[in-house]
Amino acid sequence: MCSRKWEWCSALELLLLPFLVTGIPDHSEKITSVSGNNVTLQSSKKLLGNYTHSTWFYTTNQKIVEWDSSDVNYFNTRFKHRVRLDPRSTALHIYNVQKEDSSTYLLRVSNEGGSEYEINIILEVFDPVPEFLIELKEVKKVGDNCYLNLSCEIQNQSVDYVWYTDSGIFPNGHKRSVLEVNLTSSHKQSTFYTCQVSNPVSSQNDTVYFRPPCTLVQVVSGMEKQGEDVALPSFKPAVHSSIESSGSVPDTLPSLIAVLCMALILSRLGDMSSPILWSDEYHKLVSDLDTHHSRAPTHLK
Template identity: 50%
Template structure:
């Protein structure tokens, strides 16, 4: 299971618990007990980082974890001791990822060569294991160009008015965009576009207030 930090998750197995089991225990990793329950008795929660953030549902054995954190990532174990004293163990992997922060495209180099434009753009998110996808007018660029740095020569045949970098992980994605005019002139960024829109809305509003 993969989830985003701050969410709530339910860890469960794909089959029903044995009837009238003697004891069940949820572990974080191989040996840290989270909660233990004797059959027919209230669960006992151990003094760990999970205390106050977990709830065991009986009789299903589902473990709910609230407001998960990156450090909650692990392979959880559910151990069930039968009345016959045989023990059965299930493994439940959990990976918790932080949302991807907004990336920012940086222009490393632009060079105009015979009405063509050589571009080197970088797009990096610090301290994140993310995938990068670059888009232009006609959609995503070929797989060979999909990394944190985009190097491309723009011609009349493949000219793009904008370049968008999308940083993503399995739970979220964010993007940034630069706009160009032929052949190599930066027109605006997505941030500048937002400021322009804000001014278009706010200036008439302010003028209206001043005239009242």
């Protein structure tokens, strides 16, 4: 009975031997890149010594480039003007990679004895995550409770979402683009909500701030500004120019007008030696007016 088992094992090895040698790739690696970068596909494992032929495939049946001891042949594919083969190392240089270049690339080499060696290299290309703003789909206060519906969805990209509060990652492993929260007065309410969007090559985040139970807080130049307890559209806080203080005309202006009128009268009379024209008060009023003028918004000058 034992001998029969050995016979079956030996027969199975003979049947699988061709596939173990040439049909199944011997080595697999993975490379991740940002779109627009240049990448090099090259195995970290030592290849067959004295190989005489090598071929790179985009898919199992689409050749990119082929090399033998006498020539390099680039095939008419989407890579034709974006690739370069280094015959010495068999490294394949791809320039300006795009998301569409993501694939499992196959390198096949052989030597004079006919032995073959195959390597799979997985290339994943991602676009950088764009900047975004959290969209406030609904902010509704009911008594002391608050309902929030926030969104940070990125269109047409494979990304991961994580929401954070001032206590850390949002409970229950929330990993969706939309966050719905019912806040009650009996629970500790977070003062902010942050959405982090990421892929293997980049990440972006945005934060909205609230004052419990349901008041949006805008952060402008490091200072808080209280909003209203109503549903609000998405926005990006901005600092708007304004006249200093209340925007009113300086208190010194009436006095300055009086002095200037007196100076004008005296100059018409030819009395330029009058003390009023050379007084400290006169020069101080002129200086105050110049200072206020330089601080005013352009459209008020």
